[in-house]
Amino acid sequence: MKNEPSLLWRLRRYLHRQSREPGAALFSGLRLRLTLWYSSVLAIALIFFGVTLYLGVQQLLLSPITDDLTSHAQMGAQGWLAISPDHSCSMPSPRPGVVPDIVPHDPILIACFDQNANLLQEENTSQLPTAFLDTSLALKAMQNGSASDIIDTGGPLGQVDRYALGIPGPDGKSYLGVIVVGKSVQAQETALSIILTLLFAVGGVTMLGAVIGGLFLSHRALVPARLAWNNQQRFIADASHELRTPLTLLRADAEVLLRSRKGMDPEDAELLEDIVTEANHMTTLANNMLTLARLDAGSQHREHEVVSLDTIVQAGLRRVTAFADQKSITLHAEVRDDLRVIGDPLLLEQALLVLLDNAIKYNHAGGSVTIHTALVDQQAQIEISDTGIGIPAEHLPNLGERFYRVDKARSRAAGGTGLGLSIARSIATSHDGSLRLESTPHEGTRALLTLPAASSSQTHQAQEAIALASPPMQSK
Incomplete structure (x- = not known):
């Protein structure tokens, strides 16, 4: 017990060190995807094996009983036609030397119904379970010639497999009645239930081991x-x-x-x-x-400060104003002054400058660029819209990839390197945010930079931390 805190501390230290390693997010995603693929393939194989095994055992256990019931129903039909309607459910006597299938501990249940699905009373009818005498199966047999189902009769018999066979009349179009035979399959159903439970248990343990082993193997790979x-x-x-x-x-x-x-x-x-x-x-x-x-x-190096988006936007606008005037681009700002985020102001300003630079650089002379900030679902958003040349839809999924440029000749002439959007997206990701681009050719492009908004408690805590970190003023 004394070693538990030490082990937990070592585990937390290891996980923290892993998360701080270069490319931790990239390789963590790859590791999870590899494990998911390993586990999915194994799960499909286990499901196929389990279904095949269960259906095979079910067929092995229940098929002989179904064949036995079919044989007894046919014998009952012969008795119906050969003996007399008054004793329609009486089985014909077995031939000499033939051992009857009915044994005391595993009896065959027999009931007969007339052409109106009314039960024909026999000597053993009163001993049959009520659920077995249900007329629904007899009605189906009169429509289809035969029918079968499994019912729960309760009591010692439990699950009973029923088979109904219609007795055709002389005209071959109507039925004289229906004979229903049944046999308890409670032992077989119990065995199938145990097999199903074992399959789920073994499959669950196997999948758990596969996930743990997959994480370990993918990490090693x-x-x-x-x-x-x-x-x-x-x-x-x-x-x-x-x-x-x-x-x-x-x-x-x-x-x-x-x-x-x-x-x-x-x-x-x-x-x-x-x-x-x-x-x-x-x-x-x-x-x-x-x-x-x-x-x-x-x-x-990344600072963790309470940053006002209004300050970031105004600083970015000041730095691109001369460039916009040179290109005859009009800048519009619709900025809220109450939005705060936790992050590095220099990096956030760099990401904003990348987006502003692209909006101006790939715009028409006399066009405009609009900056709008908003708070949506506790997320601070900076939206930058332009009236520029736009981007074809097939290029949008690749924007943000390193050195990817839609028009290499034009980007080169404009001074682009193909890394600006990659930097902006990496900065957004490092601040737990995202960057999304939407564009329509010849109409313009919309860039949406989303960052987690700082709550009032986070702002207060950050201000207290700054105050504590600042050296106290000394009175003269």
């Missing part, structure tokens, strides 16, 4: 993929970080040379301008790749 993914993310982050310094120096040197362009050959000046443009593009690409690698690895 994904270890090489996890290592390769971590190495790839580390390589991208290191390469992006190392590229930023030489690119910055290259751009700075080219800009210095351009200051003395008056004494320079015009073609050389154009080459230097191309160098500056490409250096800027590559610097943006390296920065975006580094940001994505850090977001994927969970190493991106």
Whole structure:
């Protein structure tokens, strides 16, 4: 008992460490999907095996009884026609040397009905269970020639298998009556019930073991993929970080040379301008790749502050106003000042800038961009709508994939890298939010950034934490 807290603490520490590992969300989803596939295949196999086994045993147990009842009904029909209607339910005597099927501990129940489905009284009729004498089966036999069912008679007989056979009249169109025979199948039904219970129990335990084993095996199977993914993310982050310094120096040197362009050959000046443009593009690409690698690895430093969406939106609008004026784009804002979220203001502003930049960049001259914030089901939403060129429906599912661009030539000319939406979506995901895109060609695009809204209690707790973290003011 003394080791329980230590084991629980170690388990929580292990799970926390697993959740903090790079790509934990990605590989957790893969692990669950693999386990689901393993379990589904096993479940289908178990269901097929169980149904086949149950039906096979049912046929093995009940088929001889059905054949026996059919034989007795035919013998009863012969007795009806050969002996006399007054003794219609009397069985013909067995031939010499033939042992009768009826034994004292497992009797055959017999009842006869006339053409109006009225019970014909015999010596043993009063000893038959009431449920066995129900006329519904006799009526079905008069319509179809024969019928069968299983009823619960209660008492020692329990479940009884009944078979009814119509006695055809001389004209072959009507029936003289119906003979109903039955036999207790309580022992067989009990055996089938036990088999069914065992199948469910064994199947449930097997499925539980399959899920646990599947989680373990899928975790082991994904270890090489996890290592390769971590190495790839580390390589991208290191390469992006190392590229930023030489690119910055290259751009700075080219800009210095351009200051003395008056004494320079015009073609050389154009080459230097191309160098500056490409250096800027590559610097943006390296920065975006580094940001994505850090977001994927969970190493991106992220603050947890109470952030006003009004502040984020106003800051984003200020940064894109000049770009919008250059493109003759009108900006409209319909922002609530009471929406708060818990997150990193710099990252949220970066995601907003990505969406605003795309809305302006792929818009028509004289178009407009509208920003609207709302609170829907305790979710803070930032909606950015534009009147731009729109996106064909077949491209919408792929938006957000890295380096995916609808029009590569136009995106390249506009300075796009194909990573902006990936960054915005990763930032939204890291804040437990989502990013959804809707678009109609030649009409515009709508981006909806959804984030969990901060409750008043969360806001109060965050403010108290900031107050406690701040150093106290010293009086002079």
